[in-house]
């Protein structure tokens with residue numbers, strides 16, 4: 001892309017999203033400082049991320065390892081990268097070696113690979129839960145959660161912070177509320193503190209339901225042209 005114009009737009013949108021987060025938090029009686037905005041930069045160029053970085057932003061989200069790797073190489077090392085896509089076991093070790101926050105732990109085999117790659121000082125991880133019960137959806141079933149939680153305890157270099165979920169593919173923001181609430185209750189039951197939920201279309205509802213990490217792409221960087 002031709003730098004300035006598009007990227008400048010991203011910065012303005014970033015400020016607008018931060019403002020909406022602050023208002024949603026305040027209306028829910030929550031401190032906005034406890035909510036991390038993950039700018040989901042998948043499909044968007046390094047130059048757009050650099051602009052957001054220059055504006056002071058540090059948390060970015062990517063969903064494919066082959067896209068994350070070159071961005072990780074090219075951009076400043078104090079970026080906190082969040083891996084939010086389906087993570088196949090054969091890529092899990094490499095992703096963990098980068099020291100990224102992994103939001104999509106969902107199985108014992110994958111977890112073993114994450115454990116192999118995670119740095120000795122530890123890596124933050126969240127388990128992805130399929131709260132909506134849609135068949136094609138990634139994440140583990142709520143009934144399988146306890147077992148995976150105890151698995152994670154076998155890996156001292158994987159710090160289980162909490163849970164992540166995606167809303168229902170075909171519902172509006174308000175209709176996501178029961179799924180977000182379910183995730184919060186599951187998280188409280190296991191003693192988690194991070195709740196990764198809420199995207200461009202529903203992050204305000206997610207914040208009302210206790211989200212600590214909202215993952216926002218389109219509302220910051222614009223529509224994606226690729227998948």
Ligand SMILES: *Cc1c(COP(=O)(O)O)cnc(C)c1O
Nearest residue numbers: 040063084199200215216217218
């Ligand atoms: C792409 C993606 C997002 C961001 O979605 P937007 O609707 O563009 O905000 C959030 N979470 C996950 C897991 C994603 O894959």
